[in-house]
Amino acid sequence: MTPVTPNFSASSSSTEAAGDEDWGPCKVDQPKQEVQEEEKHAPRGGEGSDKAKKANKPRKKGERQRGPRFAFMTKSEVDHLEDGYRWRKYGQKAVKNSPYPRSYYRCTAQKCNVKKRVERSCQDPTTVITTYEGQHTHHSPASLRGGGAHMLSPSPTTNLRRSVLLQQGYTNPNTYHAGLPPLLPQIHVPDHGLLQDIVPSFTHGNQRR
DNA sequence: CGGATTTGACCCGCGC
């Protein structure tokens, strides 16, 4: 499928080395939140009777993260990269400082609240920035159908992550373990070593809030 | 017909 040039970076503790890189002038805001455990509960309204309004989502101040977040850049002309999981788009918003919209996806598997944000780099339209949030509680559908032969279990995937991360400079596993990507797209690692192009970038996936 | 996508509205947090 699409040849990709992923640009990984795990977001974990707030001690992340954020700042050495940047997504370009487009990205102006600094990441500020750390990975937090999620706990969904009562809608903010509280009463829970007949909600007249639509947007009635449980939200808590200071908490909006669900699990580890992982962002990476991919050289691709298509926004939605095939990663073995099924995603349902639930929103799209225009991005400030960027002519390209940002798409919001959610894993279709119930009880799997992994989310994914996809946007195009404004300075490099061929680059897609994908941010995963959370971890899958199931296996990739593709693997179950023999589509992705190498994604049968978390272990190989984890190994792949490590190898990739290590190759890009994450020599210390401890620096990424907390921010393990919930999954990885099928990374093409040609003989000539495409990973050479991978450079750590992006930390704490989020911008403003 | 069922599932996925589109799209406008709504809500919230943060900066000014």
Place this chain on the structure above:
DNA sequence: GCGCGGGTCAAATCCG
């Protein structure tokens, strides 16, 4: 306190 921007919901629509 207000406005802005990001994130999410859900009805409508589209597509296989």
